[in-house]
Amino acid sequence: MVGKAGGRTALVRWFFNPYVQLAFDAILVTTAELMLKLGATASTPLTASISWLGVSALASKWTWIGIVAYLVSLACWLYVLRHIPVSIAFGLISVAQVLVPLGAWLFLGESISPRRWIGIASVLCGTVLIARTIVRRGDQ
Amino acid sequence: MTALAFGIALLSQLFLICGQLLLKRAMHFTPIRIRTLVGGIALLSVWFFLWLGLLADWDLSRLFPFEGLNPVLVVFGAWLFLKERVPLLGWIGIGLISLGVGLVTAS
Numbered sequence: 376m377v378g379k380a381g382g383r384t385a386l387v388r389w390f391f392n393p394y395v396q397l398a399f400d401a402i403l404v405t406t407a408e409l410m411l412k413l414g415a416t417a418s419t420p421l422t423a424s425i426s427w428l429g430v431s432a433l434a435s436k437w438t439w440i441g442i443v444a445y446l447v448s449l450a451c452w453l454y455v456l457r458h459i460p461v462s463i464a465f466g467l468i469s470v471a472q473v474l475v476p477l478g479a480w481l482f483l484g485e486s487i488s489p490r491r492w493i494g495i496a497s498v499l500c501g502t503v504l505i506a507r508t509i510v511r512r513g514d515q
Numbered sequence: 516m517t518a519l520a521f522g523i524a525l526l527s528q529l530f531l532i533c534g535q536l537l538l539k540r541a542m543h544f545t546p547i548r549i550r551t552l553v554g555g556i557a558l559l560s561v562w563f564f565l566w567l568g569l570l571a572d573w574d575l576s577r578l579f580p581f582e583g584l585n586p587v588l589v590v591f592g593a594w595l596f597l598k599e600r601v602p603l604l605g606w607i608g609i610g611l612i613s614l615g616v617g618l619v620t621a622s
Contacts, residue, residue, distance in 0.1 A: 415571040461539040462593040494618025501611030
């Protein structure tokens with residue numbers, strides 16, 4: 376039986392594991408992207424000529440929540456990059472791209488097209504392959 | 516999709532990839548290289564606003580080729596410029612991820 380202090384140390388160690396941080400980062404990035412899409416569509420461009428800059432989206436509160444989520448995710452990401460090669464980390468963080476439709480399917484009851492299911496399966500297969508290269512490297 | 520939007524989308528992805536490589540470069544050293552880090556964050560900020568602008572005008576499903584190519588291009592950049600070793604299994608994995616992201620975004 377591990378004591379209270381020992382349990383806390385294990386939790387801290389778990390929290391600072393770069394792969395755990397990468398998982399947090401994926402959730403944060405997913406949240407940020409959903410917020411940004413909400414913000415970008417909620418606002419109307421000031422003038423057509425500068426609409427490509429995306430400045431008008433700053434008027435929406437969703438955009439600001441998205442920006443905060445992005446800033447926290449950046450801190451996570453920098454920590455991850457310090458410990459994992461970017462060629463491995465960037466592949467794994469791409470899982471965030473399939474979390475959005477999966478989340479909408481699980482929690483909002485939205486349907487997923489067959490093509491999208493194939494895409495999700497493809498990303499997950501790729502993630503498993505990259506995870507296997509990590510095991511071979513002898514990383515944690 | 517207009518030629519201008521296509522050009523901006525291409526440019527924004529270039530900023531994203533270069534920004535990511537600079538971040539990794541900066542975090543590689545102890546102490547962290549602040550100037551490289553700031554440069555990387557600056558490039559990512561430019562990408563952020565360009566991408567926000569594209570999302571306002573175009574549906575994400577129109578931007579899928581750019582979104583899909585990101586993982587494979589970042590890994591290629593890391594292999595080419597940062598000399599990271601990428602095993603064959605890693606290349607196949609990143610190829611499947613890129614394909615999958617493209618398919619998910621497209622539909």
